[in-house]
Amino acid sequence: xxxxxxxxxxxxxxxxxxxxxxxxxxxxxxxxxxxxxxxxxxxxxxxxxxxxxxxxxxxxxxxxxxxxxxxxxxxxxxxxxxxxxxxxxxxxxxxxxxxxxxxxxxxxxxxxxxxxxxxxxxxxxxxxxxxxxxxxxxxxxxxxxxxxxxxxxxxxxxxxxxxxxxxxxxxxxxxxxxxxxxxxxxxxxxxxxxxxxxxxxxxxxxxxxxxxxxxxxxxxxxxxxxxxxxxxxxxxxxxxxxxxxxxxxxxxxxxxxxxxxxxxxxxxxxxxxxxxxxxxxxxxxxxxxxxxxxxxxxxxxxxxxxxxxxxxxxxxxxxxxxxxxxxxxxxxxxxxxxxxxxxxxxxxxxxxxxxxxxxxxxxxxxxxxxxxxxxxxxxxxxxxxxxxxxxxxxxxxxxxxxxxxxxxxxx
Amino acid sequence: xxxxxxxxxxxxxxxxxxxxxxxxxxxxxxxxxxxxxxxxxxxxxxxxxxxxxxxxxxxxxxxxxxxxxxxxxxxxxxxxxxxxxxxx
Numbered sequence: 001x002x003x004x005x006x007x008x009x010x011x012x013x014x015x016x017x018x019x020x021x022x023x024x025x026x027x028x029x030x031x032x033x034x035x036x037x038x039x040x041x042x043x044x045x046x047x048x049x050x051x052x053x054x055x056x057x058x059x060x061x062x063x064x065x066x067x068x069x070x071x072x073x074x075x076x077x078x079x080x081x082x083x084x085x086x087x088x089x090x091x092x093x094x095x096x097x098x099x100x101x102x103x104x105x106x107x108x109x110x111x112x113x114x115x116x117x118x119x120x121x122x123x124x125x126x127x128x129x130x131x132x133x134x135x136x137x138x139x140x141x142x143x144x145x146x147x148x149x150x151x152x153x154x155x156x157x158x159x160x161x162x163x164x165x166x167x168x169x170x171x172x173x174x175x176x177x178x179x180x181x182x183x184x185x186x187x188x189x190x191x192x193x194x195x196x197x198x199x200x201x202x203x204x205x206x207x208x209x210x211x212x213x214x215x216x217x218x219x220x221x222x223x224x225x226x227x228x229x230x231x232x233x234x235x236x237x238x239x240x241x242x243x244x245x246x247x248x249x250x251x252x253x254x255x256x257x258x259x260x261x262x263x264x265x266x267x268x269x270x271x272x273x274x275x276x277x278x279x280x281x282x283x284x285x286x287x288x289x290x291x292x293x294x295x296x297x298x299x300x301x302x303x304x305x306x307x308x309x310x311x312x313x314x315x316x317x318x319x320x321x322x323x324x325x326x327x328x329x330x331x332x333x334x335x336x337x338x339x340x341x342x343x344x345x346x347x348x349x350x351x352x353x354x355x356x357x358x359x360x361x362x363x364x365x366x367x368x369x370x371x372x373x374x375x376x377x378x379x380x381x382x383x384x385x386x387x388x389x390x391x392x393x394x395x396x397x398x399x400x401x402x403x404x405x406x407x408x409x410x411x
Numbered sequence: 412x413x414x415x416x417x418x419x420x421x422x423x424x425x426x427x428x429x430x431x432x433x434x435x436x437x438x439x440x441x442x443x444x445x446x447x448x449x450x451x452x453x454x455x456x457x458x459x460x461x462x463x464x465x466x467x468x469x470x471x472x473x474x475x476x477x478x479x480x481x482x483x484x485x486x487x488x489x490x491x492x493x494x495x496x497x498x499x
Contacts, residue, residue: 026452029484038479040458047479 010051010075017044018066027060051077107136107169109306109313114173117156123171126153135284135315138164146171151389158194158388166311187391188242191224193217194388197253207245210399223249225399226392235404242392251386257365259345259376264332268299272325278302283315291321299324338374339367346376358384433466442493445472448486461489471497 016024021044028035033056038047044066049057051073061068083089110132112123128134131149132141143162150160150171159174191207199215207224211217224245232238274294280287281304301324306317333341350360365378395403421431428434429449438446447463447470454462454469456479461472477491 022453022455025456025482029452029482032484034481034483035479036481038456038482039477040456045456047482 006048006050007075010073010077011048012051012054012070013046013048013072013074014057015042015044015046015069015071016061016066017042017069018061018064020064021045021066024060024064024066027064028057031056031060033057046071048074051075103314104167104312105138106315107132107138107141107164107167108134108315109168109308110134110171111168112171112173114175116175118154118173118175123150123173126150127169127171132169138167141169156194166308167313168311188226188244189389190222190226190392191245191247191249191387192390193219193221193223193249193251193386195219195251195253195384195386197251197386200250200252200383202247202249204247206243207247208403209247210395210402211249217251222390222393222395222399223247223387225395227395229400229403231404237404247387248385249387250383252361252381252383255380255382257346257349257363257376257378257380259342260373261333261338261341263338263369263372263374264330266328267331268326269329270324270326272298273322275320275322278319278321281306281315281317281319286319294323294325296325297328298326333374335369335374338369342367342374342376350380353382353384356384358382435463435465435468435470437470437496439493439496442474443490445489445493445496446486447489450487453482463487469499471495471499473497 018024025035025038025045033049033053035047035049038045040046058068110124110127112120115123127146127150131146141164143164146162147160150162150173151157156175157173161172163170163172196219197217199211199213199217202209202211202213202223204224207226208228209224210222217223224247226242226245228241228243229237230239230241276291277289278291279289301322302319303322304317304319307314346363346365350363353360359382361381361383363378363380365376365380367374367376369375417431420426421428429436433449435450436448440446449465450470451464451466454464456462458477459473459475461477461479463470463472472489472493473495474491474493477489477493480488480490
């Protein structure tokens with residue numbers, strides 16, 4: 001870092017000689033001039049000083065009667081001075097900067113995170129075919145609109161956020177609502193159910209609750225409305241307004257569970273591995289490289305690597321293909337082994353739920369053999385936070401009646 | 412024995428000696444690097460000996476291939492093969 005600064009400002013390498021060099025050095029220190037790489041040599045001492053301190057050095061040298069000789073100049077200012085006639089060189093640097101700036105005005109990479117049910121490639125295909133291609137001008141991208149469309153066109157997505165970082169469009173998806181993500185809607189909204197079940201607990205932070213603990217709700221029912229009503233003293237609605245509904249609702253639901261594994265399976269026994277560069281990409285052009293055919297059976301894993309500095313992605317990259325050769329191997333499971341395997345899958349499934357904040361209350365699973373398969377079948381009772389953000393819908397008359405405060409006074 | 416007032420100050424208030432007396436602070440790393448703070452100036456400088464003037468005392472750094480890496484009002488860094496530090 002220090003060297004970088006020294007290079008940037010430029011330094012002069014000096015030889016100092018004369019009768020009272022020590023006095024000169026002490027004066028330099030007094031003037032807050034930093035001398036570095038000071039060593040005896042030549043007739044006196046050699047050291048480096050900053051370029052802009054050189055004039056003071058000369059003045060001090062005159063004062064103390066020492067003689068100063070320049071041995072060399074280093075750094076960016078001298079470099080520029082030396083090469084000032086090389087116009088094409090500077091033009092090249094300028095062009096590179098301009099090009100980099102222009103390139104950074106487009107989207108070169110789209111990434112998706114947080115997806116579980118929808119695959120990454122599906123999401124990318126959806127975005128690329130319906131909305132924005134790679135190489136779209138950044139200012140043309142409307143993140144809010146994209147968010148809304150993604151939410152509307154995908155049933156299972158509860159929350160989505162699109163952002164542009166550098167030259168990357170990032171889409172963050174949540175498929176179930178949890179405490180952290182719910183605070184983020186930008187516009188007033190309702191919270192609706194995305195599951196069918198019975199409410200076991202609810203806490204409303206903002207908005208008008210339309211359901212109670214113990215209620216059975218269907219998918220799409222409004223749980224908390226973002227419409228709020230102001231009442232006068234005699235319970236007439238004076239004013240309504242829209243806010244962001246927020247709260248946590250836990251629903252008890254029943255899920256069907258079915259898992260089948262065949263008795264005899266073929267497993268892959270991997271025997272070889274190799275990676276090849278398949279193509280080189282520049283902007284939207286791809287240069288395919290010849291790849292030698294592989295023998296036997298193999299898995300192919302394709303990977304695309306783009307050149308990037310942090311979040312600034314460039315439209316230059318390579319795609320690689322990884323070949324993993326294997327031999328098929330037949331394996332027959334006994335009943336105990338199969339059951340073991342099924343149980344393991346079930347517990348992995350339950351653990352997966354737990355990680356998502358879903359409580360598994362009861363599992364009711366039976367194991368049986370059916371023809372050439374082992375089957376685990378049954379239901380799982382779970383308690384899970386539900387809720388999905390939706391744009392505000394006005395309340396029905398029935399719902400309005402339900403929330404209107406009643407009075408004990410006779411009518 | 413009667414203590415000097417500064418001595419008493421340093422001991423009584425447990426103030427650091429470098430503040431009260433302007434003593435050297437010397438940080439020696441192995442035998443190759445030494446950082447010196449709180450000095451007045453350089454008295455002499457040769458390849459195998461550097462004399463530094465302190466507040467009351469002169470410090471001599473003795474070694475071979477001594478180079479002052481940098482030198483400012485507050486701190487200086489000397490590298491080389493250091494064999495001795497001497498007060499005179």
